[in-house]
Amino acid sequence: DQQVKQNSPSLSVQEGRISILNCDYTNSMFDYFLWYKKYPAEGPTFLISISSIKDKNEDGRFTVFLNKSAKHLSLHIVPSQPGDSAVYFCAAGETSGSRLTFGEGTQLTVNP
Amino acid sequence: KAGVTQTPRYLIKTRGQQVTLSCSPISGHRSVSWYQQTPGQGLQFLFEYFSETQRNKGNFPGRFSGRQFSNSRSEMNVSTLELGDSALYLCASSLGQNKPSDTQYFGPGTRLTVL
Numbered sequence: 641d642q643q644v645k646q647n648s649p650s651l652s653v654q655e656g657r658i659s660i661l662n663c664d665y666t667n668s669m670f671d672y673f674l675w676y677k678k679y680p681a682e683g684p685t686f687l688i689s690i691s692s693i694k695d696k697n698e699d700g701r702f703t704v705f706l707n708k709s710a711k712h713l714s715l716h717i718v719p720s721q722p723g724d725s726a727v728y729f730c731a732a733g734e735t736s737g738s739r740l741t742f743g744e745g746t747q748l749t750v751n752p
Numbered sequence: 753k754a755g756v757t758q759t760p761r762y763l764i765k766t767r768g769q770q771v772t773l774s775c776s777p778i779s780g781h782r783s784v785s786w787y788q789q790t791p792g793q794g795l796q797f798l799f800e801y802f803s804e805t806q807r808n809k810g811n812f813p814g815r816f817s818g819r820q821f822s823n824s825r826s827e828m829n830v831s832t833l834e835l836g837d838s839a840l841y842l843c844a845s846s847l848g849q850n851k852p853s854d855t856q857y858f859g860p861g862t863r864l865t866v867l
Contacts, residue, residue, distance in 0.1 A: 672851075674852065683842055683844070683861055684858045685858070686856070691853075738783065738850045
């Protein structure tokens with residue numbers, strides 16, 4: 641039972657344009673959401689997070705949006721840069737514990 | 753500050769064997785979590801150790817086990833290896849606050865291949 645799903649295995653965008661990565665979840669107990677970025681041969685690195693009491697969190701070029709009623713979150717990268725090319729994982733957790741549930745990942749390719 | 757280290761980086765085993773993977777957390781971190789990454793499945797949570805005790809456990813069979821030492825270093829063991837155990841095994845360390853906002857820092861992983 642995949643409680644966190646990223647339905648797009650891959651996404652390709654042009655440098656300078658917006659990248660939008662999507663994630664859906666089914667467990668209504670999740671109240672904290674994160675995005676991680678992973679380069680080949682490296683472990684995932686934390687990118688940005690959002691609590692369920694908010695619907696938007698921004699950090700530089702990265703913005704995460706949360707739609708609780710739709711159980712959907714998205715990561716916007718503006719403007720996209722070639723160095724952003726990586727696998728992006730969304731993850732969800734409950735404030736009652738540290739366990740994270742990850743999605744399958746989306747390979748983002750930003751073309752120069 | 754040194755990051756999370758995992759040894760070995762690559763491992764090849766045959767079916768039926770057992771394997772032990774090691775993880776050294778960031779200094780000062782007391783929690784270590786283990787994940788299995790396979791294509792199309794994302795990161796699957798195995799277990800978390802805090803203060804030498806297993807605090808959380810995922811839905812993996814008993815062949816997967818772990819432990820944590822007093823210096824917070826952790827080991828993961830897989831017995832009676834199966835072909836499906838071939839994966840990237842990642843460990844992550846955190847302060848141990850037992851909440852999702854306690855950022856987990858990942859190591860580079862151990863690539864296990866079972867032949």
